[in-house]
Amino acid sequence: MIYKPIVVVAGEPNSIFSEIFFKSLNYKKFKSPIILISSHNLIKLQMKKLNMSKKIKLINILDIKKNYLDNKTINLIDVSFNQRKPFEKISSKSNEYLKKSFDIALKILEKKITNKFINGPVSKKFFLKKKYLGVTEYLAHKTKTKNFAMIIYNKNLSVCPLTTHLPLKKVSKKINKKMIKEKVKLIDFFFRKYFKKRPKIGITGLNPHCESIDAFNEDEKIIKPAVKSLIKSNCRIFGPVAADTIFLKKNREKYDVIIGMYHDQVLTPIKTLFEYNAINITLGLPFIRISPDHGPNEKMLGKNISNPMSLIKALTFLDTKK
Numbered sequence: 001m002i003y004k005p006i007v008v009v010a011g012e013p014n015s016i017f018s019e020i021f022f023k024s025l026n027y028k029k030f031k032s033p034i035i036l037i038s039s040h041n042l043i044k045l046q047m048k049k050l051n052m053s054k055k056i057k058l059i060n061i062l063d064i065k066k067n068y069l070d071n072k073t074i075n076l077i078d079v080s081f082n083q084r085k086p087f088e089k090i091s092s093k094s095n096e097y098l099k100k101s102f103d104i105a106l107k108i109l110e111k112k113i114t115n116k117f118i119n120g121p122v123s124k125k126f127f128l129k130k131k132y133l134g135v136t137e138y139l140a141h142k143t144k145t146k147n148f149a150m151i152i153y154n155k156n157l158s159v160c161p162l163t164t165h166l167p168l169k170k171v172s173k174k175i176n177k178k179m180i181k182e183k184v185k186l187i188d189f190f191f192r193k194y195f196k197k198r199p200k201i202g203i204t205g206l207n208p209h210c211e212s213i214d215a216f217n218e219d220e221k222i223i224k225p226a227v228k229s230l231i232k233s234n235c236r237i238f239g240p241v242a243a244d245t246i247f248l249k250k251n252r253e254k255y256d257v258i259i260g261m262y263h264d265q266v267l268t269p270i271k272t273l274f275e276y277n278a279i280n281i282t283l284g285l286p287f288i289r290i291s292p293d294h295g296p297n298e299k300m301l302g303k304n305i306s307n308p309m310s311l312i313k314a315l316t317f318l319d320t321k322k
Contacts, residue, residue, distance in 0.1 A: 003032040004114040005069055006318050009101045010038035011120025012127070013081055014090045015296030018043065020308035021120075022052040025074070027312055030319045032116065033069035035059070035108070037101045039081035049086035050304050061104075064113050077104055087301040092126045106142060115287040116318040118311075121296045124165070133165040136282050139289060148284035149183040151190075151257065152267060153317075154274045158257045159266035160187060171262045172206060172218055180226040180259075186283040187257055188235050194321070199256035202246055203227060203239035206261040210240045223261075247273070276309040279317060288321065290314040 011017050021036070036043075040058065047053065055073040069075050081097045102119070109117060122128065122135060132138040140148045151160045160183060163174050184201060191199040205219040212219070223240040230237045238254070245251055246258055247269040260266030270278060282289040292310035300306050 003071075003320070004116055004322075005033040005035050005064070005075070006030070006116040006118060006315065007035045007105050007108050007114060008037065009105045009117075009119040010036060010043075011098070011101075012090060012122050012296045013039060013042050013083065013094050013097065014087050014298065014301060015121050016300055016306040017120030017292075017296075017311075018046040019050055019052075019302075019304060019306050020292065020311045022047065022050065022054055023306075023308035024312045024315055025054060026052075027308065028316070030071060030315055032319050033071045033075055034315075035064065035069070035075045035077060037077045037079060037104050039083075039097070040076055040078040042081055042083055042086075043076070045083075045086040049302055061108060061111075064108065079104065090123050090126060090296060090298055094123075095127055098122055098127050102138075102142070109287045116321065117287050117289045118314050118318065119289070119291050121291070123296060135291065136164060136280075139282065139285060143285055145285055147182045147186065148282060149186045151187065151281050151283060152270050152278050153281050154270070154278045157252055157255065157270070157273070158278075159270045160257060160259045161263045161266050162259060162261050164263055166262065168262060175206065175218065175222060175261055177222055177226040177229070180223065181230055183259065184226075184230050184235055184237055185233075187259075190281075190283050191256065197256075198234075198236050200254060201235065201237040201257045201259060202241050202251075202255040203237060203259040204243040204246055204261060204265060205240035208244065209242045218261075276307045277313065279310055279314045281317075288318060290318060 056076050057073045058078055059068060059075045079097055079100050105117060119135060128138060136150045149160055150164055151158050162183060163171050166174060188198060191197055205223060207219055210219040219240045227237055227239055243265050258266055280291045292314055
């Protein structure tokens with residue numbers, strides 16, 4: 001059986017990604033060839049600093065067409081980046097390098113060579129420049145995708161924030177029935193396609209205990225009607241449920257996915273429960289996009305103590321997918 005390659009954009013060059021990438025390859029042999037998009041010079045510097053060793057084969061997009069790939073080496077597409085030290089302070093210096101890296105990856109994906117994509121972390125401050133809330137939104141813009149969802153996936157329980165990296169004061173104005181229904185249908189489709197089941201979905205309220213002292217209660221006026229409509233379309237959805245109790249053991253065991261109204265409402269408990277044993281999957285894109293569930297982590301650069309589990313899970317999830 002021929003496995004489609006996994007395209008990996010290393011992301012911010014001054015991050016822990018190279019460390020966890022090499023640790024992942026040493027931890028497990030993957031059946032899918034891996035195409036790494038990164039700086040060859042920088043990878044060599046970082047391998048030396050981290051005392052890592054892995055065979056690298058330089059390739060280009062034409063090599064991919066010729067089935068020139070194998071899973072015994074890193075198939076590297078070199079993107080020039082001028083840096084003399086293995087790690088430096090994160091700055092806007094890497095912006096053009098990152099843009100080129102993502103553009104190359106998207107070109108490979110557009111050619112349908114593969115549909116498997118992983119990206120390392122980027123700096124929201126420097127690369128996204130507050131123009132996009134996160135890489136999820138950046139890729140949605142680049143692929144002209146209007147309906148998308150971010151889930152943090154674990155085989156026991158996954159979560160989806162209805163709004164992502166949005167200030168709390170803007171959340172109530174952003175949520176609406178259409179958004180809820182679109183994201184639930186994406187999640188339902190994803191689970192039916194990859195796991196052959198309709199997921200049980202719990203959805204939290206926005207307000208404490210799903211109650212509000214304001215005249216307009218979002219839980220009653222927006223969330224509850226959206227849930228009723230989704231039930232009629234055969235989605236297995238329940239709620240709104242109070243966010244302060246939905247993650248109790250006896251409650252969370254009822255669901256495959258819990259949808260929250262904002263980022264920390266569901267990401268704080270899922271990270272508390274599973275730590276690095278979860279991956280970030282973007283639904284709705286023309287390909288499967290996954291990223292490890294962590295940021296650049298500048299404080300741990302070059303220390304060789306970062307946990308690679310999230311990237312291992314990301315690579316494993318894509319490894320045998322069609």
